[in-house]
Amino acid sequence: MSAAAGRLRRAWDHDLAWSFRRSPVVIVAALLTLVCVCGAVFAPWLAPHNPFDSGTVNLTDGFTPPAWSQGGKSRFLLGTDDQGRDLLSTIMYGSRISLAVGVASVLFSMVLGVTLGLISGYVGGKVDAFIMRVADIQLSFPPILIALLIDGVARIVLPREAHDQIAIYVLILAIGVSSWVQYARTVRGSTLVERNKEYVQAARVIGRSQASIMLSHVLPNVMGPVLVIATIHIATAIITEATLSFLGVGVPATQPSLGTLIRVGNDFLLSGEWWITVFPGAALIVLVLSVNLLGDWLRDALNPKLR
């Protein structure tokens, strides 16, 4: 009991917690992120409607404007889309997919990048040269192009039904592969610094194997900047997913993400049904902006030079 209280006290006293408490912008960003994440994760319980249950969706409800404008219905707070689905609910379900793709692809690229960066920095020599040249080549293509390429290949190789089922995994793979380079470079740089430190030499004198030194000594000491990049990358990955879905190569329309919703709504923007695209767009901006603000704060708070 007292041990747990002490740990809580220490966490509250920690420099990170302190710099968090001092910045109102970060607190607001964290709250908004929390709202978005909760809304997305608990969508099946929180959303007023299930937009994918064809039994409850009524085509005659289509194009209902938001509740506060003329012709709005109180059942549909943010209005409905062309097929009569409640927009608030589709946004909540859509953010669920956007977030899942964002987080999963960041985890994927992080694991890939950290592993390659660690090996590159620690082993050095030809292995290092090879990994870094691959990274250079990859950097000369825009990430979205690489994602398009992987997605395109998957479409050709897989039959259509199969593709719809695993589209989301292809998307995660595509976004993940397109952004491992930054992790690899950062980790390689810190590894080059850490591996010459005396504690690593001490572990070698003790007789630990290369692999165990990498994992137990070097890895924990190079993860700080990686976590910062990862936070900011979640926002980037969500945008990339939205862009791919907007271009129609992302998730299938049966499981719309925020990007899909914006694309669908885009068709009706000029005919006056602005809300179908504006609300998903606003949700995307709020989500990305608050995650980005959190990442920026984390970077500054962990950087001793800016403190």
Added chain:
Amino acid sequence: MPAETLLELVDVGREFDVSRPWLNRVLEGEPRRSLQAVDGVSFSIRRGETLALVGESGCGKSTVARLIVGLYTLSRGRILFDGADLADPGSAPLRRRMQMIFQDPYASLNPRWRVRDIVAEPIVAHGLAPDAKALAARVAELLTQVGLAPEDGERFPHEFSGGQRQRVSIARALSSNPEFLVCDEPTSALDVSVQAQILNLMKDLQQRLGLTYLFISHNLAVVAHVATRVGVMYLGRLVEVADAKTLFERPRHPYTRMLIDAIPDLEMSGKSRTPVAGEVPSPLTPPPGCAFNPRCPHANERCRTERPVPLELPGGRIAACHAVQEGRIGDL
């Protein structure tokens, strides 16, 4: 007391490749360049003694330390530990019997590990403790041995001062029950009052555990205090080896004399000393003949062309100097 030899270096050398990257070499027509960090060093350490290696920065003393513990591989020569060649594939178990203490107490402990895990690392790596309870008991014993409290094991390195961290470093080095410790400038990052604590502790441990030390330092006063024998290095070569007392009272090699003259001496307060001329030449382009000849007041034509070999002089000391060997420099 004829003690047996524990460690022996035979004509040890180490080159480092300091060439520019391949593309630059091709474009600018530069050849490969190598730096002879350690050049034909031979000495032996007897069981139970402290051999100190001294010299200015870049003289190769730290490289010798790292060659012995296996952080670098040899370019040439052999290192024998307790009679066995450390380059042999079967010599891995010998490594447990030698450990190293590093210079920087802030960099030599992993900042994310608790002290008890740091001290336990060699025990775990070599499987020296039968169970967790024995491990914890051993760590507590080690911490007490170096003057820390067993409870300190729960803390992280940043909670300790420089001197306390160096104690943790020593506890870690002792945890695999080594016989031989390589100490690379163990006190040069510490304040003097703390340096005294650590030197006393190391001496005390040497007596209690029968340890043998190789002590690397640039501080001659510290070396005079801890060493039984002293080796002086200059530009990768060993120029003089002698008993500590003999070396400091009657140095033979001109470089040793210069070093001893250059020590700021507290007793000289107010008086000025004769500053030493010149600086250490670049190890990339060592002068021909004796490496010390450009700064040596006794250098002649032979010194500028022919490299002196270390020869044993009366009294068991070794010096690599034509002037000493020809009798041009007398005993003090």
Added chain:
Amino acid sequence: MTESLLSVRNLRVEFPTRRGTLVAVDDLSFDIAPGEVLGVVGESGAGKSLTGMAIIGLLEPPGRIAAGEIRLEGERIDNLSPEAMRRIRGKRIGAIFQDPLTSLNPLFTIGEQLVETILVHLDLNEAQARDRAVELLAEVGIPAPEIRIDNYPHHFSGGMRQRVVIALALCARPRLIVADEPTTALDVSIQAQIIELLRKLARENGAAVMLITHDMGVIAETADRVAVMYAGRLAEIGPVKDVIHAPQHPYTSGLMRSIPKLGEGRETLAQIDGAMPRLNAIPPGCAFNPRCLKRFDRCMHDRPSPMPAGATEAACWLYAR
């Protein structure tokens, strides 16, 4: 005593942090006369470098001078604007730091750097400034200065670079030189040359030198007087011979006995147990009391100020009358 060139009175340097204000230098007073070398010694964290930084007006924020005054030739300089302080630095105060490499710009020849500094501070034309630069380089003992002046910093070895830095600090014939560990990065044989140079400059130019170092040996050879700092406070100040051979403060005497000396043999060194307190945990009374073997009741709650003790002044209640 001659008119002092630098006078520091009750200097207090603080670092506000969220866990409270750390007092890094506390109630520190000393003087330096023209032509005098004052050595300032102490362990790392004793506040000696911060004192130097406070004097040359380069305290890193959030560090600040919270109380006291600093006078250079009678004029207060602790409350000047950064702009005014920048003009004094270089012209009337020269600074020499530990690492010669970071004090020089690698992109310019040393001649360009010297001439630029001379032109800023002295009323000379470019040709005269160059002559002056050559003169300075010769003065600090750089061979063939008229050739070396067109070299870049990386052409010089460590010892030579430190000489260039000293030349740079001397451009405008400053009245005060603050040298923070000028020899620590150098090998012993080079150290002696730099020490000799500093002494000569103080003697010949009548400049005051504040030499900050942790190395008692360097102090013994260079300084006329020594100030010993402990936990941000002055422990003892006095002529170098007396502080070294007859220290009065228990900390100074412990420190002196803990230094290994040649020809002492292999017996156990005297040591001071424990470590200097961290700035957030300085005990009440005398800061040295937890480690002091001579402490008594008064040391535990009254803080001593420097008072006459033998030939020196020591902040220790043993000498209270």
